[in-house]
Amino acid sequence: MILPLELVRVAYRDIIKPLSIRIDAGPTTIILGANGAGKSVLMRLMHGLLTPTGGQVFWQERDARRARRLQAMVFQRPVMLRRSALSNLLYALDLAGMPAVERESTARRALEEVGLQHLADRPARALSGGEQQRLALARAWALHPEVLFLDEPTASLDPTATREIEAVIRAFDAAGTKILMATHNLAQARRIGDEVIYLHQGRVMERTPADQFFSKPVSAEAAAFIKGELPWA
Amino acid sequence: MGSLGEATRTALALIAGADPTLAGIVALSLEVSLSAVACATVLGLPLGAAVAVGRFPGRHAIVVLLNALMGLPPVVVGLAIYLLLSRAGPLGELGLLFTPGAMVLAQTVLILPIIAALSRQTVEDAWREYEEQLRSLGATGFSGSMTVLWDSRFSVVTIVLAGLGRAVAEVGAVIIVGGNIDGVTRVMTTAIALETSKGDLPLALGLGIVLISIVIALNAAAYLVKEAAQRRYG
Numbered sequence: 507m508i509l510p511l512e513l514v515r516v517a518y519r520d521i522i523k524p525l526s527i528r529i530d531a532g533p534t535t536i537i538l539g540a541n542g543a544g545k546s547v548l549m550r551l552m553h554g555l556l557t558p559t560g561g562q563v564f565w566q567e568r569d570a571r572r573a574r575r576l577q578a579m580v581f582q583r584p585v586m587l588r589r590s591a592l593s594n595l596l597y598a599l600d601l602a603g604m605p606a607v608e609r610e611s612t613a614r615r616a617l618e619e620v621g622l623q624h625l626a627d628r629p630a631r632a633l634s635g636g637e638q639q640r641l642a643l644a645r646a647w648a649l650h651p652e653v654l655f656l657d658e659p660t661a662s663l664d665p666t667a668t669r670e671i672e673a674v675i676r677a678f679d680a681a682g683t684k685i686l687m688a689t690h691n692l693a694q695a696r697r698i699g700d701e702v703i704y705l706h707q708g709r710v711m712e713r714t715p716a717d718q719f720f721s722k723p724v725s726a727e728a729a730a731f732i733k734g735e736l737p738w739a
Numbered sequence: 740m741g742s743l744g745e746a747t748r749t750a751l752a753l754i755a756g757a758d759p760t761l762a763g764i765v766a767l768s769l770e771v772s773l774s775a776v777a778c779a780t781v782l783g784l785p786l787g788a789a790v791a792v793g794r795f796p797g798r799h800a801i802v803v804l805l806n807a808l809m810g811l812p813p814v815v816v817g818l819a820i821y822l823l824l825s826r827a828g829p830l831g832e833l834g835l836l837f838t839p840g841a842m843v844l845a846q847t848v849l850i851l852p853i854i855a856a857l858s859r860q861t862v863e864d865a866w867r868e869y870e871e872q873l874r875s876l877g878a879t880g881f882s883g884s885m886t887v888l889w890d891s892r893f894s895v896v897t898i899v900l901a902g903l904g905r906a907v908a909e910v911g912a913v914i915i916v917g918g919n920i921d922g923v924t925r926v927m928t929t930a931i932a933l934e935t936s937k938g939d940l941p942l943a944l945g946l947g948i949v950l951i952s953i954v955i956a957l958n959a960a961a962y963l964v965k966e967a968a969q970r971r972y973g
């Protein structure tokens with residue numbers, strides 16, 4: 507297990523104010539907040555794409571390579587290589603160090619999981635936005651991560667594509683992967699989240715179980731956000 | 740105009756009849772320039788990719804230098820290689836001066852900055868898009884830069900052909916280090932220069948037509964490859 511993840515007084519420039527937080531295995535965690543609250547930066551600090559300007563990030567797994575190998579991240583806009591959908595998965599499995607003989611069957615199973623097996627040989631960049639995002643999830647699925655970071659994965663998708671993505675996210679959860687998702691979409695947070703970390707101007711204002719968060723948020727900022735008001739008004 | 744028309748007719752006849760002198764000159768030209776492009780590509784692409792993705796002190800200076808060297812005057816390169824290879828020069832022992840090998844070396848030096856600088860720009864632009872995803876998947880700087888280079892392969896084709904166009908069309912460097920020796924180091928551009936000054940316009944014009952046709956064909960090929968690839972891979 508690479509979890510729990512602990513952030514100790516982690517700061518990033520003036521975007522994330524020094525914050526300490528512990529992420530355990532289990533419930534799906536939503537990082538909620540307005541645009542510019544620091545959600546994406548916080549996830550990148552956790553995932554190791556950004557180095558904190560203060561404080562430290564600790565995974566239970568101290569071997570950084572192993573810890574990285576057991577995390578995956580899906581971005582708002584998927585980045586696909588100019589090769590087939592299947593090859594994009596094979597590339598990721600190669601980087602992850604999977605033996606060559608296991609890669610293709612693993613990749614094909616992952617494509618099936620997201621319902622893209624019929625598009626395996628298509629150039630990945632020729633797929634639609636929703637299909638590319640499912641392919642990004644398949645790429646993550648093939649890696650069997652213990653932790654999956656999702657950065658606004660449906661922000662640029664239509665409702666049908668969004669439903670398909672959310673179904674795959676639930677499948678990850680059912681398979682025991684810890685989900686951490688950044689979003690500013692309240693409805694989606696309510697559909698998927700078990701707990702909510704509410705971020706406002708780089709600070710964690712509260713961390714509350716999802717059902718409680720939406721009915722009685724603790725912080726005034728979250729209450730205002732939920733009411734649909736601008737949190738700084 | 741009369742003499743031009745006649746020269747053109749004779750030139751086309753030389754081309755159509757695959758005149759052995761003309762064919763030999765064209766073959767040597769392509770041999771020298773393709774070898775130079777191969778060397779410059781093998782060295783220039785990894786160099787460009789490394790400078791694009793790497794973060795090390797002096798990186799900005801190297802970027803500026805590579806860009807500046809794209810405009811290197813061929814005669815200056817020719818002179819530098821001449822001094823290097825002349826009997827009294829540091830590489831004089833090799834006996835390369837006035838051989839096709841010297842011409843390959845000079846053209847390699849000439850187009851290496853072009854291939855390195857253009858691929859640096861291409862890879863750097865792509866890296867901005869790919870970096871987070873590739874690092875998330877566990878790619879290191881080096882493997883990431885190779886991935887991006889391969890993903891930019893259709894743009895790279897254009898870059899390599901730009902280098903070839905420059906090599907095959909330059910005269911200053913090859914005439915200094917090659918010496919324009921008949922049957923040994925005479926290429927299209929040096930032959931055109933010589934034949935024009937001698938007044939043998941048909942051969943000069945015939946070579947000119949071949950040279951321009953090659954350059955146009957290269958650019959057409961580059962364009963078609965890129966178009967087809969973009970339709971296929973997005």
